[in-house]
Amino acid sequence: MASRVLVLGAVCALLRGAEPSLLDYAMPDAQALLGVRIGRLRQSKVAESLWKQGPGSEPEMSELTRLTGFDPWRDLEEVLIATAGGSKPTALLIARGSFAATDLAAAVRERAKRRENFQGVEIFLSGEPEEPMALAFLSDTVLVAGNAVNVRGAIGRRGRAGLPAGELRRRAEELSGRFDIWGYSIAPVRALAARAPKEKTAGILEGDVVKAIEEAGGGVRLNGGVEMEVKTVSRTEQDASNLANAVRFFTGLLQARDPASASYLRDLRVEGRTMLMSVRIPEAELTRLMGMFRAGRTTPGKPAAPAEGGVTIYSSPSDMGIVKIPAPKPQP
Numbered sequence: 001m002a003s004r005v006l007v008l009g010a011v012c013a014l015l016r017g018a019e020p021s022l023l024d025y026a027m028p029d030a031q032a033l034l035g036v037r038i039g040r041l042r043q044s045k046v047a048e049s050l051w052k053q054g055p056g057s058e059p060e061m062s063e064l065t066r067l068t069g070f071d072p073w074r075d076l077e078e079v080l081i082a083t084a085g086g087s088k089p090t091a092l093l094i095a096r097g098s099f100a101a102t103d104l105a106a107a108v109r110e111r112a113k114r115r116e117n118f119q120g121v122e123i124f125l126s127g128e129p130e131e132p133m134a135l136a137f138l139s140d141t142v143l144v145a146g147n148a149v150n151v152r153g154a155i156g157r158r159g160r161a162g163l164p165a166g167e168l169r170r171r172a173e174e175l176s177g178r179f180d181i182w183g184y185s186i187a188p189v190r191a192l193a194a195r196a197p198k199e200k201t202a203g204i205l206e207g208d209v210v211k212a213i214e215e216a217g218g219g220v221r222l223n224g225g226v227e228m229e230v231k232t233v234s235r236t237e238q239d240a241s242n243l244a245n246a247v248r249f250f251t252g253l254l255q256a257r258d259p260a261s262a263s264y265l266r267d268l269r270v271e272g273r274t275m276l277m278s279v280r281i282p283e284a285e286l287t288r289l290m291g292m293f294r295a296g297r298t299t300p301g302k303p304a305a306p307a308e309g310g311v312t313i314y315s316s317p318s319d320m321g322i323v324k325i326p327a328p329k330p331q332p
Contacts, residue, residue, distance in 0.1 A: 019096070019141070019142075020158075020159075021173075022035075022078060022080040022094045022096060022142075023080070023163045023169060023172055023173070024157060024160070024163070025080075025092075025094045025138075025142070025144060025154040025157055025158075026080065026082035026092065026094065026154075026163040027082055027084050027092060027150060027153055027154075027163070028163060028164055029084050029085065030082040030083060030084055030163055030168065031083060031084060031085040031089075031168070031185060031186050031187040032082070032083040032183070032184070032185035032186070032187055033080065033081070033082055033083075033163075033168065033172050033183060033184055033185075034080070034081045034083075034182075034183040035078070035079065035080045035081075035172070035175075035176050035181070035182050035183065036078070036079045036180070036181050037077075037078055037176065037179075037180050037181070038072070038073070038076045038077055038078060038079065038097075039076075039077040039078065040180045041180050041181075041222060042073065042074075044180070044222040044223065044224075046222050046224070046225070046226070046283065046286060047180070047222045048073075049290070050290075051073050053290075053294070055072075056073060067103070067107055068102050068103045068104045068106075068107045069101075069102040069103050069104075070099070070102040070103070070104040072097075075097045075098045075099070075101075075102065076095060076096070076097040077096045077097050077098075078095070078096045078097075079093065079094070079095045079096075080093070080094045080095075081093050081094075082094070082163070084150075085187055085191065090146065090147050090149070090150055091146055091150075092144060092145075092146040092150040092151070092153075092154060093144065093145045093146055094142070094143075094144050094154065095142070095143050095144075095145075096141055096142055097141060097143075098140075098141065099137060099140055099141065099143060100140035100141075105137055108124050108135055109122075109124060111126070112124035112125060112126055112135075113125060113126050113127075113132075114126075114132070118136075118152050118155050119155050119156060119158075121136050121137075121138060121155045122136065122137075123135070123136045123148070123151060123152070123155075124136065125148065131147065132147070132148050133145070133146070133147065133148075134146065134147065134148040134150075134151040134152075135151070136151050136154075136155060138154070138155065138158060167186060167215070168184060168186050171184040171217055172184055175217065175218070175219045178219060178221070179218075179219025179220055179221050179229075180219075180220060180221050180222055181219060181220040182217070182218070182219035182220070183217055183218070183219070184215070184216070184217030184218075185215065185216055185217060186214075186215050188211075188213065188214050188215075189210055189211050189212070189213040189214075189216070190211040190212075207246075209239060209242045209243050209246055210243070212234045212235040212236070212239035212242075212243070213232050213233070213234055213235075213239075213243070214233050214234060214235055214273075215231075215232065215233040216230070216231070216232045216233070217230075217231055218230035218231055218277075224282075224283040225280065225281050225282045225283040225285065225286050226279070226280070226281040226286055227278070227279070227280050228278065228279040228280075229276075229277070229278045229279075230275075230276070230277045230278075230279075231274060231275070231276055231277075232274065232275045233273050233274050234273050234274075234275065235273070236273060237270070237272055237273050239273070240270045240272070240273050240274060240275045241270050243275050244268055244269070244270050244275050244277075247268060247275075247277065248268065251265055251268075260285060260288070263285075264279050264280065264281050264285075265277070265278075265279055266278045266279060266280045
């Protein structure tokens with residue numbers, strides 16, 4: 001009897017301490033989600049190294065920590081970015097972390113151009129009055145940021161589900177449970193291609209094989225090395241097969257330039273309209289690649305010399321569009 005009471009008490013404590021899913025703050029019409037489980041990434045030495053060499057090395061990040069005491073690597077647990085469709089897509093960032101123990105809220109309040117109160121929550125506004133950017137702390141552990149409409153919407157969804165049950169939510173819950181970094185989109189690539197600036201996508205969204213993708217997503221897990229899984233759903237079975245063939249082609253090009261990459265691709269198969277791919281880079285290989293990246297970084301203040309031997313592929317419209325493969329960096 002005593003053991004039952006203990007178990008029941010533990011369950012009740014867990015229920016009282018349970019926090020809502022970040023998905024509950026996402027807009028109901030979201031079409032794409034990107035999540036980062038920073039609390040998990042902190043357990044990975046590889047992730048810590050990548051953070052220190054990347055965002056953590058930026059002067060702005062050091063200044064943020066100096067002014068507010070807020071360290072994203074230490075204080076954030078999870079970040080979710082939700083994007084809605086339409087002719088002018090909008091995004092909402094939702095973050096869970098330890099905000100109350102820092103001066104982040106005070107710094108935001110001090111620098112905000114305007115403030116407003118919505119359903120008892122203070123919203124901090126910045127940017128142009130016609131399209132202001134907004135940020136609000138929903139609690140000591142949750143903040144939201146985006147345009148004012150989406151931030152107000154997130155505030156209004158407190159205590160009730162936001163993103164409804166469906167393929168996007170189902171895939172989000174499944175992927176976030178398995179991966180450190182994950183994403184899924186139910187927006188067709190052809191819709192994204194129509195809105196994306198070509199100079200920023202290098203033409204890769206222009207190929208018919210890519211534009212035939214109806215859904216896509218996957219995740220990355222940093223556990224010593226890197227594990228990645230990708231799933232796409234194309235318009236037809238032939239489109240899925242063509243996409244797999246294009247992946248094999250470009251994988252072959254990479255292997256010709258770096259034979260060690262031949263072992264990275266673990267699985268590539270087509271099941272109906274679905275293409276499934278998995279990649280695994282062992283820790284030793286990842287260390288080698290990171291070393292090549294560090295060696296290839298240019299000295300600050302000096303422009304990088306144009307790489308010789310790079311490959312630019314102008315494929316037919318039925319293939320992958322335009323893809324540029326840079327020349328490998330020489331090792332010291």
